[in-house]
Amino acid sequence: MPWPGYLIIWHPVLEEAMDFWVRKGQAALFLAPMEGVTDAPMRTLLGERGGFTHLVTEFLRVSQLVPPARLFLKHMHEIRTGSCTASGHPVILQLLGGNPERLAETAALAVANGAKSIDLNFGCPAPTVNSHDGGATLLKHPQRIEMIVRAVRDALPGHIPVSAKLRLGWDSHDPIHENARRAEQGGASWIAIHGRTKTQGYMPPAHWGPIGRVRAALSIPVIANGDIWTLRDFRACREETGCEHFMLGRSALANPHLVHSIARELGLPHRELGETPTAAEWRALLGRFLEISSPLSDNPFYGLRRVKQWLRYAFQHGSFTGFQQVKRLESEEALRAILPFLGEPCESSSAFPRKGLNPQMIFNQA
Secondary structure (H helix, E strand, O other): OOOOOOEEEOOOOOOOOHOOOOOOOOOEEEOOOOOOOHHHHHHHHHHHHHOOEEEEEEEEEEOOOOOHHHHHHHHOOOHHHOOOOOOOEEEEEEEEEEOOOHHHHHHHHHHHOOOEEEEEOOOOHHHHHHOOHHHHHHHHHHHHHHHHHHHHHHHOOOOOEEEEEEEOOOOOOOHHHHHHHHHHOOOOEEEEEEEEOOOOOOOOOOOOHHHHHHHHHHOOEEEOOOOOOOOOHHHHHHHHHOOOEEOOOHHHHHOOOOHHHHHHHHHOOOOOOOOOOHHHHHHHHHOOOOOOOHHHHOOOOHHHHHHHHHHHHHHOOOOOOHHHHOOOOOOOHHHOOOHHHOOOOOOOOOOOOOOOOOOOHHOOOO
């Protein structure tokens, strides 16, 4: 869907990225996998806005049983469209688990059903995940990282990339060097490194220095991730790591224009936008997200909950000022009613629709 007022800069690099591979000498910009955040509607929206070269799904947990084929279609709608968004952006399926054989079988089944690239999660810090032999708990076992990567690599055709996402370590930075080397030895096509330890969670700062040292030591591409909130952060990260491949997570939601600023610096397709979205641009984004979400979820509260979650990021970490206008809403109908006025000063009732829902109904202050 066209975005009025935006200049879309096309570039042959985007066509190159559609083969799903990441290569040295060719910049790439990833949307990070974020559980409960980067689902199909969000990937669709951010894909059609451009800037990113690759999008990664939320993790699909593989525990006691190999998931049935129908679950891949539910988890990754893009399998129906060649594992690309409607705008043609490659989508990578991320798997999480600790059993090499089951992960390999799951990856093979996913590829047989249309997945074009597999990523392995060795970084999730959630205690419930770690206590069930998944995510960052594998960082304590370098040999298991190599075994898992190798099992998945051997189970798939050679033209299917297999990548891995890691943190620096469990509670120190040193393990990343062996863990990254093990992932490469197992056959990883590339790795992404979040510059924090498991115990650090998401507390600042991210440490980019170790990422740069790993990049220099490996022969495969290394993607830098963590604390890239601004264009200045990106430049500092690139300087410190020497990387040409980057991954954005929460910052891509807090400021949807950031990806275009970074893409411009990397010579990737982008839109010429302001530093941060205006109130009108936020309204257009949210309206489009609701439009995309409706056919993809039968939960009447889905759109409202996701918009609240998104705007909380943007309020806490970005420039959006209208979160107080939506946080008490109780229906998507109320959200749609206030949407044309969202982000505008609301000291008086003139900031609200003159017909239909009134301010008290919208905010449900009781």
